[in-house]
Amino acid sequence: xxxxxxxxxxxxxxxxxxxxxxxxxxxxxxxxxxxxxxxxxxxxxxxxxxxxxxxxxxxxxxxxxxxxxxxxxxxxxxxxxxxxxxxxxxxxxxxxxxxxxxxxxxxxxxxxxxxxxxxxxxxxxxxxxxxxxxxxxxxxxxxxxxxxxxxxxxxxxxxxxxxxxxxxxxxxxxxxxxxxxxxxxxxxxxxxxxxxxxxxxxxxxxxxxxxxxxxxxxxxxxxxxxxxxxxxxxxxxxxxxxxxxxxxxxxxxxxxxxxxxxxx
Numbered sequence: 001x002x003x004x005x006x007x008x009x010x011x012x013x014x015x016x017x018x019x020x021x022x023x024x025x026x027x028x029x030x031x032x033x034x035x036x037x038x039x040x041x042x043x044x045x046x047x048x049x050x051x052x053x054x055x056x057x058x059x060x061x062x063x064x065x066x067x068x069x070x071x072x073x074x075x076x077x078x079x080x081x082x083x084x085x086x087x088x089x090x091x092x093x094x095x096x097x098x099x100x101x102x103x104x105x106x107x108x109x110x111x112x113x114x115x116x117x118x119x120x121x122x123x124x125x126x127x128x129x130x131x132x133x134x135x136x137x138x139x140x141x142x143x144x145x146x147x148x149x150x151x152x153x154x155x156x157x158x159x160x161x162x163x164x165x166x167x168x169x170x171x172x173x174x175x176x177x178x179x180x181x182x183x184x185x186x187x188x189x190x191x192x193x194x195x196x197x198x199x200x201x202x203x204x205x206x207x208x209x210x211x212x213x214x215x216x217x218x219x220x221x222x223x224x225x226x227x228x229x230x231x232x233x234x235x236x237x238x239x240x241x242x243x244x245x246x247x248x249x250x251x252x253x254x255x256x257x258x259x260x261x262x263x264x
Contacts, residue, residue: 001076007107007144010040010078014146014178014200018215020222021202023082025229026051026067027074034075035260042108043071045082047229056226057116061087061097065104072105075262080108080146085115089122091133098137102145109138110180112150113167121153128170135175148202149176154183161189165196172199178221180204187217194218 001009013019021040024030025047033041046056048067059067064081072079081101086094094111101109111134113127114120122130131149138145149171151164158164161184168179180202184190187209194201200220205211205227214222239251 002143003102003105003107004143006076006078007146010080010107010146011144011177013040013078014220018220018222020205020211020224021080023047023224023226023228024071025226025232027070029228029232030071030074030077030079031261032257034077035262038077040078040080041071041075042080042110042223043067043082044226044229045084046226048082050226050229050233057084061100065100068101068104068106078107079105080110080148081106083109083111085113085122086111086130086134089115089117089126091130094130095133095137098134098145098147099141102138102141102143106145107143108146108148108178109134110148110150110178112152114150114152114156121156121158124167124170127167128174131171131176132174138177139175146177147175148178148180149174150180150182152182154181154185161192165193168193168197168201172197178202182225187213190214190217190219 019039021042022033022038023042023044024033025044030041049056049059052059068081083097083101086097098109111131113122115122134147138147151167153163164181171179178200179197181193182204184203190203202221202223203214203219205222205224242248242251
């Protein structure tokens with residue numbers, strides 16, 4: 001499948017039935033998720049950083065590009081990339097991140113309004129300017145690239161859903177294809193946000209909400225962030241702890257999970 005075909009396929013998913021886009025942390029997990037029947041994949045910045053022995057936000061754009069190429073090559077599914085803040089504060093940084101992700105094989109990517117280096121949300125005009133630059137970079141590509149704009153305020157001390165809506169509406173006006181506020185925690189907040197915008201909304205899954213509840217509130221796309229990574233890591237810790245504390249090997253897996261890998 002060509003990159004254009006993947007881009008068209010990914011774009012079409014956002015116009016069809018609501019769907020779940022899981023977040024693999026490496027090529028192996030990507031293949032397992034593809035084998036389980038998911039229709040698209042999205043990388044996770046925290047999960048990938050873990051594979052490098054780093055904290056979320058510490059991976060470089062070069063490392064992200066290499067990771068994107070590996071995940072894209074692992075399956076025939078469309079891949080969207082968590083590009084954090086674009087690896088720099090300027091609009092040019094956001095644009096460059098989109099171009100690098102596309103060159104690495106991605107057909108989608110997200111840009112957020114949280115500056116990890118300075119520990120702050122970009123002021124409104126700068127945040128919109130950065131999304132506009134990312135949109136221009138995406139539109140300059142020769143295949144459909146689905147840009148997701150993220151409003152991070154609810155994760156960083158601002159519980160006001162109206163502030164999130166103001167940001168998302170501005171990102172929509174700037175040309176973003178998908179809108180995402182990962183701090184939404186209730187059906188009521190999801191419904192309020194989805195009702196206030198006209199572009200597809202991505203919602204971060206929570207153990208306290210079912211897929212039916214999230215979709216029923218208006219979400220078009222549901223992602224899981226780094227949660228699958230931490231589920232796997234917790235299983236690793238439990239199995240290893242059983243060995244070190246009790247000499248118990250009963251939690252070791254057989255490798256039969258690899259039967260879910262798609263044939264290539």
